């Protein structure tokens with residue numbers, strides 16, 4: 001990825017404009033969990049259910065880890081939201097599936113050494129979940145508009161599974177959408 005997504009706004013602040021979340025534009029970061037005709041789907045349960053099959057790669061087995069399900073009840077940050085941290089989970093994937101009806105923000109950067117110029121921001125609909133692949137840099141869960149619940153599937157196990165980087169003021173990035 002060459003071009004940066006960051007520009008300097010009229011007040012001199014680093015700024016990123018959020019883009020709509022699609023499986024294609026999120027592919028290097030992880031999976032988008034949604035029902036659409038592009039994913040494998042078939043009817044089950046005597047035709048009363050359509051199964052949208054195998055939507056995300058849940059990768060939690062490092063160091064005998066296991067998958068757990070939690071609910072993150074999240075309140076929105078004050079706007080304009082200014083990104084001041086990024087984290088990654090080196091031992092496992094982490095999936096967020098919205099339970100309510102609100103959109104939310106997804107802030108990511110590619111695995112490896114964190115490169116601030118490669119941060120991307122997506123706005124996800126309440127019909128879309130995301131699964132961060134192991135090592136994908138991301139901001140912690142970002143609700144929009146109102147308190148929102150997310151069903152979270154991630155790893156429980158031995159060893160550190162959360163590397164966090166806090167930005168100095170000049171590195172912080174405002175999100176516009």
Ligand SMILES: NC(=O)N[C@@H](O)C(=O)O
Pocket residue numbers: 087094138139140141162
């Ligand atoms: N700390 C924690 O469990 N949450 C973060 O990993 C997050 O991505 O929200």
Ligand code: NI
Pocket residue numbers: 087089094138139140
């Ligand atoms: Ni996380």
